[in-house]
Amino acid sequence: MAEIIISDTSCLIAYQRIDRLDILQKLFHEVIITEQVLSEFGYAVPEWIKVKSAPPPFSHSILETLDLGEASSISLALKTPGSILILDERKGRKVATDLGLEIIGSLRVLLLAKDKKIIPSVREMVDQLSEHKFRFSTHVVRQLLIEAGEASLHRHHHPLIKLLYRSANGFPFYKKAIMPIERIDDIQRGIVYVGGQKHLLIYGEQNVRSDANKV
DSSP states (O other): SSSEEEOOOOHHHHHHHOOOOOOOHHHHEEEEEHHHHHHHHHEEEETTTEEEOOOSSSSSSSGSOHHHHHHHHEEEEETEEEEEEEOOSSSHHHHHTTTTOOOOOOOHHHHHHHHHHHHHHHHHHHHHHHHOOOOHHHHHHHHHHHTTTGGGGGTOOOOOEEEEEEOOOOOOOOEEEEEEOOEETTTTEEEEEEEEEEEEEEEEGGGEEEEGGGO
């Protein structure tokens, strides 16, 4: 992972609320924030978090459309080769990506932390954040839990799902049928058994495509 991480305010607030700022320390070699982020955060930070001034003035006019924390973090990242920027807000993420910066979100940091055995469960951290009124896209959380191997299906929850059968002649026609998942073969790739056959699970739509040849 990156030697240098530059964090926006949202990540600091989220991890501070659940008393897990240490995740950043254990995961990254160097953690940097700007003076503007420190001001928005509103608390003293541990000594391992370095506070730096963003290059003034912010060199891209598009940064004027963002809040000071985001704009200053992006500006500093542009002047810090090899750094990765933690950003959660969609607008700021788009601006940073358009400027060629590498970004990561607070939730995906949790996935990295689990991979490094810093935390035992991504779901547990997400639940704690939810208890502190942090809200995330349901789709993003679902995908994250799938990647972490912690999706609800992994916990022996076999819901009724919708099967979409492709017509034999190849035309894009689907016949729908509601059937229960019988067992899970590979949660990471989304392979399940329904009706005695292997199917590929389309997570985003809660459907199973009946196309064993593509599994």
